[in-house]
Amino acid sequence: MKDQAYNLRQLINSFKENNEKLTIRNSNKGKEDARVITVTSGKGGVGKTNFTINLGIALSNLNKKVTIIDADLGLSNIDVVLGLIPKYTLANVVRGEVNILDIGIKGPSGINIISGGSGIVDLIDLSQDQINNLIKNFLLLNDISDYILIDTGAGLNNSVLSFIEAANEMIIIITPEPTSITDAYAVIKNISNNKRIKLVINRVESSKEGYDVFNKINSATKKFLNIELENLGFIFEDSTVKKSVKEQKPFLIYYPNSIASKGIDLVAYNLLNNSSHIESYSTFKKFINKLFFKL
Ligand SMILES: Nc1ncnc2c1ncn2[C@@H]1O[C@H](COP(=O)(O)OP(=O)(O)O)[C@@H](O)[C@H]1O
Numbered sequence: 001m002k003d004q005a006y007n008l009r010q011l012i013n014s015f016k017e018n019n020e021k022l023t024i025r026n027s028n029k030g031k032e033d034a035r036v037i038t039v040t041s042g043k044g045g046v047g048k049t050n051f052t053i054n055l056g057i058a059l060s061n062l063n064k065k066v067t068i069i070d071a072d073l074g075l076s077n078i079d080v081v082l083g084l085i086p087k088y089t090l091a092n093v094v095r096g097e098v099n100i101l102d103i104g105i106k107g108p109s110g111i112n113i114i115s116g117g118s119g120i121v122d123l124i125d126l127s128q129d130q131i132n133n134l135i136k137n138f139l140l141l142n143d144i145s146d147y148i149l150i151d152t153g154a155g156l157n158n159s160v161l162s163f164i165e166a167a168n169e170m171i172i173i174i175t176p177e178p179t180s181i182t183d184a185y186a187v188i189k190n191i192s193n194n195k196r197i198k199l200v201i202n203r204v205e206s207s208k209e210g211y212d213v214f215n216k217i218n219s220a221t222k223k224f225l226n227i228e229l230e231n232l233g234f235i236f237e238d239s240t241v242k243k244s245v246k247e248q249k250p251f252l253i254y255y256p257n258s259i260a261s262k263g264i265d266l267v268a269y270n271l272l273n274n275s276s277h278i279e280s281y282s283t284f285k286k287f288i289n290k291l292f293f294k295l
């Protein structure tokens, strides 16, 4: 384990020394490590992708540099929701064909969107060279981002588990439906301890409903798993969400005064201000260490 940590440091150092060109390109020396947050849910269709995109825009409006990694291999990918077509994915980066800075698509409000593609699945059995290559590329991403949001898709299959395991901050999206709540409980039960789990309740009809759902699941996790959840906020049921999906335009930009947008803004605010202390932030270098070296 120690050897691997040492290797990683060596790798980072040698990479920094040998790649002045890329460093200059980012010209972001001394920048803080990016905060990496996975967004997941127990079941699909609860609003993860819409949440992630619009949260990214809200953070960007607060002057944060945001990268979203689309690790959802399901149908409603970020590029579909936004009507953007990625030419390359992480799979091309893994194969060493392109640099990670060249595959990002510029999304609304300047958010950087990276498509996972089959690169996410491939993570499991990479060669050492490919791992090194991916780490170098991830470090570049760290340099250009304040926030890295990972839309992981629903459930806990192997392809996304490593991402979820590696980040110690995660947002779980749930809706007030009973199945969504029990599925989310199963996700929380299955992930290892030591994580800051934040809940966002989507599609609520009232704040009371949001609080009721939060309290229900939080008392269950406290009682049976000894895990205290953090309430990051509620997003109301709002017809502008469906409309914006149809139009492939994020509601935070096109309907900034909608009730759904207000919910997202509040979540962004909570994430920046009321959230767990900065020491517990899941930083990108910690993330890389855990992802590749299980440290
Ligand atoms: N707050 C909301 N109000 C109304 N409809 C919503 C809301 N959030 C999500 N939806 C609906 O749910 C659908 C699925 O959302 P999506 O973000 O693709 O879910 P996931 O990524 O979890 O599969 C959207 O296309 C939209 O129609």
Ligand SMILES: [Mg+2]
Binding pocket: 048, 049, 050, 072, 074, 076, 077, 153
């Ligand atoms: Mg999705």
